[in-house]
């Protein structure tokens with residue numbers, strides 16, 4: 001059973017009347033997913049454009065509901081947690097998670113942070129035990145692969161790059177991803193969008209090539225996994 005969860009988070013649409021306004025991260029994610037679907041059978045494909053339809057921010061009532069024991073939650077509290085339950089359910093089902101994100105103000109869009117805030121939830125995606133000492137949080141999900149697809153206007157956010165210390169987008173997603181049960185991470189990045197020069201063209205082309213190659217590689221893994229699951233059933 002291969003389930004793919006695809007989250008887009010740019011506020012820009014994938015396709016606009018003026019193609020200069022098209023979201024680069026969404027188009028790279030689309031290329032990756034299209035290639036993946038060409039190379040493997042996907043049992044369930046879950047898609048959310050949270051840039052256009054963002055999850056609501058968590059509130060004091062949300063925290064109150066989370067910390068109320070499940071059996072004691074009233075109707076209002078169940079309603080408050082309904083979206084969180086649904087989003088967590090999607091993460092739980094997924095074997096492969098694809099998150100595309102623009103860089104906004106050197107980090108992730110508020111919409112993507114809102115999605116993580118709805119999902120990283122005590123006794124659902126992590127538990128907490130002071131008996132573990134200085135690291136009391138433990139993720140409850142595991143064995144998932146994450147592909148992070150990003151686009152930025154500037155460049156050099158990797159180790160050793162000129163903007164290394166300002167690059168909070170990928171490191172933040174990497175830190176949070178363990179609470180999605182991610183154990184394997186791949187990255188695809190397009191840079192230089194604001195320079196609109198040959199460096200951007202080259203960076204975008206490299207990202208497209210990587211998207212195709214990575215889709216082929218992960219399709220092989222998904223095919224092998226479903227083959228071995230079929231064998232286990234006999």
Ligand SMILES: Cc1cc2nc3c(=O)[nH]c(=O)nc-3n(C[C@H](O)[C@H](O)[C@H](O)COP(=O)(O)O)c2cc1C
Pocket residue numbers: 010011012022023024025026101102103104105106107151152153154155193194
């Ligand atoms: C509100 C906003 C903030 C941005 N902040 C940054 C930034 O801090 N660093 C950067 O390199 N690019 C920044 N950019 C440029 C975007 O990362 C770039 O346009 C990227 O291509 C957006 O992704 P998208 O094409 O998928 O929409 C910003 C753009 C916007 C609209």
